[in-house]
Amino acid sequence: MSADRYSPQPTEAAPWQAPRAARPLHAVVAVPGSKSLTNRELVLAALADAPSTIHAPLHSDDSVRMIRALASLGVMVEPIAGTGAFGDDLRVTPPERIPGGGTVDCGQAGTVMRFVTPLAGFATGDVTVTAHASALHRPMGEMIRALREVGVDIDDSGTWALPFLVRGRGHVRGGEVTIDASASSQFVSGLLLSAARFDVGMQLIHQGSRLPSVPHIDMTVEALSHRGVHVERPAPGQWIVPPGPIRAKDVAIEPDLSNAAPFLAAALVTGGQVAVLGWPAHSTQPGAQLPELLSAFGARCVRRHGMLTVTGGNRISAVDLDLSAVGELTPTLVGLALFADGPSTFTGIGHIRGHETDRIAALVGDIRAIGGEAEELPDGIRVIPRALTGGLWRAHHDHRMATTGALVGLGVPDVHVDDIGTTAKTMPEFPELWRRMLDGEDASA
Numbered sequence: 290m291s292a293d294r295y296s297p298q299p300t301e302a303a304p305w306q307a308p309r310a311a312r313p314l315h316a317v318v319a320v321p322g323s324k325s326l327t328n329r330e331l332v333l334a335a336l337a338d339a340p341s342t343i344h345a346p347l348h349s350d351d352s353v354r355m356i357r358a359l360a361s362l363g364v365m366v367e368p369i370a371g372t373g374a375f376g377d378d379l380r381v382t383p384p385e386r387i388p389g390g391g392t393v394d395c396g397q398a399g400t401v402m403r404f405v406t407p408l409a410g411f412a413t414g415d416v417t418v419t420a421h422a423s424a425l426h427r428p429m430g431e432m433i434r435a436l437r438e439v440g441v442d443i444d445d446s447g448t449w450a451l452p453f454l455v456r457g458r459g460h461v462r463g464g465e466v467t468i469d470a471s472a473s474s475q476f477v478s479g480l481l482l483s484a485a486r487f488d489v490g491m492q493l494i495h496q497g498s499r500l501p502s503v504p505h506i507d508m509t510v511e512a513l514s515h516r517g518v519h520v521e522r523p524a525p526g527q528w529i530v531p532p533g534p535i536r537a538k539d540v541a542i543e544p545d546l547s548n549a550a551p552f553l554a555a556a557l558v559t560g561g562q563v564a565v566l567g568w569p570a571h572s573t574q575p576g577a578q579l580p581e582l583l584s585a586f587g588a589r590c591v592r593r594h595g596m597l598t599v600t601g602g603n604r605i606s607a608v609d610l611d612l613s614a615v616g617e618l619t620p621t622l623v624g625l626a627l628f629a630d631g632p633s634t635f636t637g638i639g640h641i642r643g644h645e646t647d648r649i650a651a652l653v654g655d656i657r658a659i660g661g662e663a664e665e666l667p668d669g670i671r672v673i674p675r676a677l678t679g680g681l682w683r684a685h686h687d688h689r690m691a692t693t694g695a696l697v698g699l700g701v702p703d704v705h706v707d708d709i710g711t712t713a714k715t716m717p718e719f720p721e722l723w724r725r726m727l728d729g730e731d732a733s734a
Contacts, residue, residue, distance in 0.1 A: 305705065318726055342380050393405050491530045559699055619641055652670060
């Protein structure tokens with residue numbers, strides 16, 4: 290069965306009124322699989338030496354984009370019956386050779402544009418790489434430059450941006466390459482995922498002012514290790530990948546811990562208790578740091594029997610946090626800070642200006658639109674709690690901005706999210722899961 294079986298969920302045209310919590314929450318929640326792990330495993334399965342099965346993958350706009358992108362390169366992705374609550378498992382069969390002539394449409398998915406472009410270099414002809422108009426601004430210049438260093442022929446008409454043409458030659462030379470990944474750790478992960486298939490492997494050196502979202506790079510290295518690719522790290526910001534096969538493997542995807550963030554933060558906003566099922570004992574996901582982060586706000590966090598339970602109290606503490614390793618959690622934590630007992634500061638997140646939207650500017654704008662006070666910092670945001678009046682919360686085509694609007698609406702009347710449908714990017718079930726949480730449903734029952 291082709292990838293056309295999967296189709297992105299349509300967004301809602303009318304603003305969505307965020308429900309206000311009438312009482313402290315008490316709920317047990319299950320969330321779908323990790324987008325980051327799903328898309329990494331899809332790419333590795335596409336490059337593997339035999340078919341692989343991915344159990345409990347995420348089914349969302351971003352994973353649909355990845356499936357379709359791989360299908361355009363000759364990869365067969367077939368749904369098979371699974372036992373998870375959120376859809377089919379996936380059977381991935383790599384092609385003997387990647388054909389030319391296809392078009393990779395990345396939509397709004399950064400993982401697709403950064404992870405699949407290196408695969409286009411293995412094609413036997415030209416491959417066009419493009420994206421949705423709202424995502425053409427996302428940084429790609431460093432990826433283009435690095436791929437040219439390892440022998441990939443890319444014609445970008447001098448723009449250093451999407452769309453561009455990859456002139457595939459059936460193989461990629463590889464070798465030593467330097468990159469400034471300050472704008473996105475996905476540059477590093479995208480190169481590492483394909484490097485074992487380069488003719489001579491790759492030595493990758495990061496040269497830049499910072500390296501954001503290091504847990505995502507650790508996730509990539511761990512996924513490669515599980516498939517028999519040993520990545521050496523001789524020094525911070527350096528990786529060596531020897532040439533060799535990528536093993537086929539059946540893998541199970543963890544729940545998306547970052548997508549669990551607004552549900553867990555809801556316990557603090559309402560002074561209640563929310564538990565998330567399937568919380569792993571060890572994970573490279575940035576969301577694995579949520580217990581420590583939410584504890585800083587005054588939450589009680591307990592992991593027991595594979596479940597993380599967060600309990601809020603009578604107050605939410607102000608914080609001063611460096612989120613450089615977990616930038617994707619910023620919108621949720623900023624939303625939580627609106628209810629704190631004093632001003633909060635979040636730094637180390639300049640790179641999130643290049644995500645689906647400029648998240649720092651978008652957060653400041655939305656906070657001010659509902660009567661709050663916040664200011665942009667060169668590398669972060671400062672939040673000053675005020676009495677909030679409600680109003681329109683703009684998602685800016687950004688799933689995490691949309692879920693933050695829902696979180697804020699728990700404690701503020703008349704908050705309307707202009708496009709809750711944008712949550713389909715990573716969690717199509719969000720509105721329904723949010724309703725179940727408010728109703729106090731137990732997902733473990």
